[in-house]
Every structure is written in C-alpha cells, then in structure tokens.
Amino acid sequence: MFSDVIKQKINSLPQKPGVYQYLDAEGNIIYIGKARNLKKRVSSYFNKEHTNAKLKLLIKKISQIEIILVKSEFDALLLENNLIKQYQPRFNVLLKDDKTYPWICVTNELFPKIFLSRSRNLKNTDYFGPYPSVRMARSIVDAIRKIFTLRTCNLNITEDGILKKKFKPCLEKQIGNCLAPCIGEQSVEEYADMVLQVRNILKGNINPIISVLKQKMNESVEVLNFENAQKIKLKLEALNMFQSRSGVTFMKFGDIDVFSIVSDNEFAYVNFLRLQNGNIVQGHTFSFRKKMEETDSELLMIGLGEFLSLNGNFAPIVLLPFELDIEIQNVKFEVPKISDKKQLLDLSLANAAQFRQEHLERRKLVDPERYAKYVMQSVMKDLHLKKTPEYIECYDNSNFQGTDAVSSCVVFRNAKPSKKEYRIFNIKSVEGPDDFASMKEVISRRMSRLINENKELPDLLIVDGGKGQLSSAVEALDETGIKNKVPVIGIAKRLEEVYFPGDTMPIYLDKRSETLKLIQRMRDEAHRFGISHHRNKRSKGLLKTELTEIEGVGTQTATKLLRHFGSVASLKKASKEELEKIVGKKVLNAIIEWQGK
16 A cells, blocks of 8 residues: 555646656655656556556555656657656666657758758757657658758758859759759748748747748739749648647757746745756755745755755756846856746746645645644735734625525634534615625624624625625724724635725735635635525525415415425325315415416
C-alpha cells in the first residue's frame, strides 16, 4: 500500500498536460513519464493491480512524485525526451543520441535552404524544433515548399557564379517549384523576404504573414488577376496546417535559468527551470516558511542562494520576475516583459502556483485547524480587517416573480459552516421584488435581535450583490448603531467584484486566493439554502392556493385535507365516503364538483 504522502499528492494533481517524475527514498529519479492529463495518468499506477513484475517494483520504490506543467501534450513529449537523456532513470528506456528527434534547419547563405536533420552540429545553420516524429517535420517542410518557392538543390550559389552563368536551371524551375535564383531570375532581396517569412512561420508567428497575404490577394482581385489571387489563397489554406514550435524548446537562448515566486501570508514558493542548449532539463520548487513578513524580493534571494548551493553556478542568463539588487560576474539578470523569455517566466510561474496549490491541499488534509487559521488570516489581510474574522455571516435574497420573498443567512465559524445557526427570514415590510429594501429589513432584524439578546456580533458581514445591496446593508447597520463595529462587503456575481462601503470602485481578488474562495463558498451556500427553503415554501403555497379556490375551503381545511390524503392528486381521486369523514355537506358538494372539472 502506498503512503499518505503519495495519496495527498495524487489528490492534488491538476488535470493538465505535463511531465511526472518518480523519486525513490534517497531522492533519485527512477522514472520519468509524460501525460496529457497528469491526474489520470499518475493515478492509473496506483488505482489497479499490475501483473508486470518491473512495474510492481517501480511502484513499490516510489517515495515522492514531482511534476512540471507545460502547455500541451506535444511539449510534454519533448520535455520527457530531454529529461530522460539528462537523468537516465533506472526504469526508463534510455533515449540514445542517435535516436533523437528531428529538427528543421534553415541555412545562413546567399540563398538559404530548408531541410531536416537529426544532428545539430552544422555551422551557419538555424534550428527549429525538435519535432516528435519525422513524419510531422517532413509534412511541415513540404507545406512550406508549397507556399514558398525555396530551392532544393545543394549548389553553392554566389553572386559571382550567377554573373558568370555557372549554373543552369533544373526541373524544379520548369514545374514552378523554384524561381531559379541560380540564374538571376529571382533577386537576393526577394528571396531573403521569403526566407524571413519561413523563419517566422517556424517560430509560430503566422498572423502577420496571413495579413500580408490577404492584402496581396485582395490587390490581385481588384486588378482582376484571379490566377494570382487563387495561388495566394492556396498559400493561406496551407498556413492553417502548421503547428507552432515547442514551448519547451528555445534554441536561440542556449543555457538559461528561470526563477519565479508565489507567496502568501505564511509561505513562499520559488520555482526554477534550467535550460541547456535551449531545452528544459530540470525543474524544481522550493518552499520557505515566512518568519518576519519577508518581502518577495528577500525570499527570492533566499531561493537563488538555495539553487546555487545545489547546482554550483548560474547559467549565463538568469530570468527573474522583478529586478533584484544582485550582481554576479559573467551572469546577466533579466526581467522579460514580452517574447519567448516571458513565456518561459510564465511557465515557471505556473509551476510555482501549482506547487503552492498542492501544498495547501496537503495542509488542509493533515492539519485542518491550522489551515482554517491560515484562511482567516488571508481574509483579514486581503479585506483590511482589524481582527481575525472567526465569525462571518452571509445574506442572499430570493423571490418568485415578486412574491414569497425570503432571505437566507448562513454562518461560518473558523472558516467552516455552522449549519445549526443558519436562518431563513420571511420578508414582512416589503411589497414586490425590492432586493435593496429586503436586504435592509433582514439585516436590521438580525442585528437588532443579536443586540437585544446580548449575543456576539459577526466579525464580518457579506451580502450577495453590488453597490445597491451593500448600501442597504450599511443603512441597516447605521440604524442599529453598529455601523463602525461590524465590517460589511458586497460581492457581485458577474465578475466576482468585491465592494466596500463608501468606495464606488470594486476590488478584484486573485481568483486563486483563499479569501475569494471562502467568499464564493459562503455566497453559494447562502444561495443554495435560500433557494431550497424558498422552493419548499413556494410549492406548499401553490398547493394551498389550488385548494383554497374551492368554495368553502379555507387555509385550515386545505391543510387538513392535504394531511389526510397526502397530495392534491390523491384528493381528486377520493371517494364521497372518505370525504364525508372530514368535511361537511356544503364543502363536500363543492369538492365533488371540483373533482369533476
């Protein structure tokens, strides 16, 4: 049976693509795998019996699980390849260098060529990829050649050779696949512009090229050159077949280290990704417990020091989420804002955020009281409260086409529901669907009763609604004399905006924050509780209304009939003898007449 640590890790895994690593008790990586859905894939190892002896041994030795999130299954495939080569885990089929993935190459010469290669040792050549299969890489090269008339020959074309007419056009020229730059029929500038577009396509920058081609197609149509317009249209269709390059491969960067940080009130999480030759080969997240409200800058510096102690040195380029006061010889620190480097930083940040979420889930399971305290401290900090909100109430209104209005109140103590304290209020002083007046009435009644009975006042009130509902709640608190004693906020459903009294502009809490999660949970619970009660009340009201429409049948008689027969349907089938035992002759005749309708 696997440990509680493994169970907790599996429960917190995301349903996203990525790479998982199994470690043994000594911390050695013993297996690396990829997954389109990390949660499903990793769970499959532990949720069923396996007959394979090697697989049984692997599962027995797993002591820890680590993951690296990526954008797609394609990226996971390539990252898995890089990591297996880097660590050569015991239970993996090792990937040999001569079996590596193919690259698309573009040469740097007067008239560049495009071709496939498994080797990356060629000089004056730019590499794009790698691609998971030769078939995919070849299909991309073929598609590019259909769009652009690139040469396929191996001639060493020079300007001097063109002038001296050393070359002759080949079959590719005759069938229209090449414009014969070797004999001067295509200029260097025109060919260079074409190669630039090819490079952009291989980098995934297709939209600008599509815009240019659409413009050229429209220009051809305007001058009635439909043949050329059709050729451009075919190029546009072919561009849709392309797949962008891998998000885990950045060949032009070479060796690079990437750091990011995510923090909360108690912990900070520093993630690093290490790239070698443009490939991600390592990823890890450190967690640090805060001692004296350290800043993210201070904590990131600690993370850099921890990384240095483990790895010995930094790469020539280090990417950071913000500037730090640090200088190291031969190391360049950068804070990227755009481009591929920003994508790398975002990828690191996503992994740090995922690790934090897993950590929170583990804490929730292992020490729920401590987790509840952490949540309340988060609420106090995010909402700028003066004390820890151990006692919170949330209100929601409900009505049916302007009738049968009710308001629900749910109570949370120590970030947990206290269902015995839930309350339902029937609206008494408001006629019609007036949400604002209903909110004011309910909070006035609730707070007045707490004051009159000398009971504890809430540390925080939450109302379901925007500025209008919040203003009504503030008026109620003001009239009961506790406006400055009980803080109140409103949450609007559409964008999850949080409103404060006296402030026309809402704030937007981080969607991953524990504060917003608690507010949403209370709002949804109040809505559920109110709707459930309101539905029952409405149902009973409709039944009684149907019976009280019978001449001589009032509310008491209708209730008596329903208790005896159980439902309106049963009452309609009741015999005269059964009815005589409950009602008098006058009402009996009215019911029999009603049964016949």
